[in-house]
Amino acid sequence: MKVNPRVKVWLEADGKNLMGKGGAAILRNVLVEGSIRRAAEKLGISYKYAWNYLRKIEDRLGEKVVESVRGGKEKGKTVLTQTGRLLLSKYSRFERFLNNALSNPEMWEACGLSIPDRNVVPGWVKSVEVDGPAAMVSVGVNRSFKLVSVISSRSVEDLNLKVGDKVTVIVKATEVMVSKEEKL
Amino acid sequence: MRLSARNQFKGRIVRIERDGAVSRIWVKVDKPGEIVALITSDAARELDLRRGDRVEAVFKATEVIIAKGGGDGG
Numbered sequence: 101m102k103v104n105p106r107v108k109v110w111l112e113a114d115g116k117n118l119m120g121k122g123g124a125a126i127l128r129n130v131l132v133e134g135s136i137r138r139a140a141e142k143l144g145i146s147y148k149y150a151w152n153y154l155r156k157i158e159d160r161l162g163e164k165v166v167e168s169v170r171g172g173k174e175k176g177k178t179v180l181t182q183t184g185r186l187l188l189s190k191y192s193r194f195e196r197f198l199n200n201a202l203s204n205p206e207m208w209e210a211c212g213l214s215i216p217d218r219n220v221v222p223g224w225v226k227s228v229e230v231d232g233p234a235a236m237v238s239v240g241v242n243r244s245f246k247l248v249s250v251i252s253s254r255s256v257e258d259l260n261l262k263v264g265d266k267v268t269v270i271v272k273a274t275e276v277m278v279s280k281e282e283k284l
Numbered sequence: 285m286r287l288s289a290r291n292q293f294k295g296r297i298v299r300i301e302r303d304g305a306v307s308r309i310w311v312k313v314d315k316p317g318e319i320v321a322l323i324t325s326d327a328a329r330e331l332d333l334r335r336g337d338r339v340e341a342v343f344k345a346t347e348v349i350i351a352k353g354g355g356d357g358g
Binding site for chain 2: 218236250265266271272273
């Protein structure tokens with residue numbers, strides 16, 4: 101089984117759900133089609149559903165997101181108000197940013213997730229020597245084996261590292277060198 | 285040759301896996317177990333690394349990340 105992380109984006113107003121993927125799709129299609137009815141057709145949803153969705157956004161926000169053009173050449177057309185366009189662009193930007201992040205392996209590394217080729221060893225803190233901006237931390241892995249880590253003093257503070265703490269030590273495989281004695 | 289690195293572990297190569305430009309070298313160190321190194325295949329060839337070779341796994345202390353708390357750290 102292949103397990104993949106996924107994210108969902110939605111906008112909230114004062115902690116209340118404003119719009120998610122569906123709402124963004126309705127706004128986007130109204131923008132392109134100039135009509136709620138045609139937008140709904142395009143999305144394969146009922147006009148009533150689309151209309152209610154937009155009403156819900158407007159109620160929560162207290163502002164119009166779509167409006168009908170009253171006169172002129174585009175009479176009868178439905179367009180996004182400035183607020184509607186802002187909402188759509190905010191949603192799209194955020195969604196794009198997350199999708200980029202998801203496809204970026206370095207993001208997952210930053211979260212400490214699914215790093216391929218790494219060494220992970222549990223241990224406990226044997227000593228912490230904070231000296232200026234850097235600190236040297238010894239981590240015991242078993243009675244006769246320890247690893248040495250140099251991290252920023254800030255990290256020691258953030259993690260509240262103390263002697264005896266249970267920790268996990270991670271070393272990326274690309275940082276491990278292999279040395280071999282020359283044959284005599 | 286003497287190295288400044290704080291982490292140097294003697295051991296024996298138990299497995300080599302070439303993967304294009306890079307090769308994975310599993311070094312069984314006396315304790316606590318295995319360390320995996322991802323090095324260029326060029327380097328692996330140059331050192332003529334083979335299974336059973338006595339080698340040393342070396343990494344600088346600044347490359348050692350410490351995680352605490354959360355799921356399994358305790």
